Amino acid sequence: MSATHQPTPLAKLEQKTIQEIILKGQRIDERGPLDYRPLTITLGIVEKANGSAQVYLGKTKVLAGVKIQTGTPFEDTPNEGILTVNAEFVPLAYPTFETGPPDENSIELARVVDRGIRESKAIDLQKLCIEPGKKVFVVFVDIYILDHDGNLIDAAGMAALGALVNAKMQEFEWKNNEVRYKETKMLLPMQNYPVPITSVKIGNSVIVDPCLEEEQVMNCRLTVTTGKNNDVCAMQKGGLGTFTPEEIKQIISSAIQKSKDLREKIISKVN
């Protein structure tokens, strides 16, 4: 069951200060309201994975790994490969992250990242079919939160995208009822590059890319994931507050703008 969780005591003390600073058009870390923190992305740091990417978003650190294995397709999509996204909030990242089965926050994060990749048709899953109805490739995206300083969804979404564009798999052909792997390697058949941008509402102000302190005092957040043609492919509102329709429209517009640079940055890493 999903339950209201305890706000941190610090949040209550800091709420007013953070609100006042934001009301002046400033941020506690001296950014402007619509400034993104510096993003660093490093590809291929885990050699045993098919693809991997580490994202530093300010002090938030997320590592994503891609493993590609064979499996049986779902009955309703017999000639498509399978994508699964999972997120681990590992205990070393934050004092209240605990071991055990994934909680609602990690499930939500994984599903929002999954929807971005799936709905934008980022991977051409039909090209990952080996034998229709029998054998397909399964792309496992596993997201590891290593250090939590806010805006985990964006960092995780970009790490997942980085790991996917970085992923290499053995070229294969289907002959005489068996898969034959070739010597050469190929990249995953990518056709879109979804980038999530999260904005939060604090008081009556909207700011982009919240740091942890801002996230703890926010009313609510809205993540907008955009693909390469500026089409929106996923959205998710979270938190106990509400948005006006006007705020939502503004957030969508600014997220579409913001996602362009970040997408360029990730794609440029591939070559």
Added chain:
Amino acid sequence: MGNKEKDKVRLLDDKGLRVDGRRLDELRPVKLEVGVLDKADGSAYIEHGRNKILAAIFGPREAHPKHIALADRAVVRCRYHMAPFSTDERKSPAPSRREQELSKVVRESLEPSIMSEYFPRSTIDIFIEVLQADAGTRCAGVTAASLALADAGIPLRELVAGCAAGKVDGKVALDLSDIEDKKGDADLPVAFMPKSNAVSLLQMDGSMTEDELKQALDMSINACRTIYEMQKEALRRKYHVEREEEEKEEVAEVKA
């Protein structure tokens, strides 16, 4: 199957009408009933298209286990659950990842409407059981649960109404049905509180341009206003009758 076969399904006919004969901006029939369960503190039943959903409230009651209690407000707990027989293929009764996410999203859509600060150290439990699913279950669930909260006598800032919009065959459309949800281009579930002009649930998947998205948002918000009026009507239906009965009893007492 794949994309090619998917394209073959036509969701709009030559007149621009949908598979079930609706216009693009037309809601499915909605039926609401308040106070349908005996033991729950508040309950409501909704039929939205072929969706059949029950919502029940228990509380405010003492927080259990005690350590989950909050000193300054009630803890709101929510379970969105689908019956194994509610879908085409049997669904395992164990909560799926989807249901866990929706429990969170639904809770976050109802909590802004609840004056939980009146009930410190207690819990308010919201249970939503989907008996038959036909696309748009989370929105219909929110509509029913908000009525059930009112039926439980829990002070609310406002009722929350839910309705989705989406895109079928390249056109923005209101309140997708099952086949439109599966074969359509996008889905945008929304929950809205009309008087506060506040969106408390917003999700989206599929593919929409900025303009389509804004159009769909306006369309679903308008539908929420309509459903909000139906919610008020449903509450009146139940509580108006009871008041008349009370009056009759009073008259009878005077005569005696």
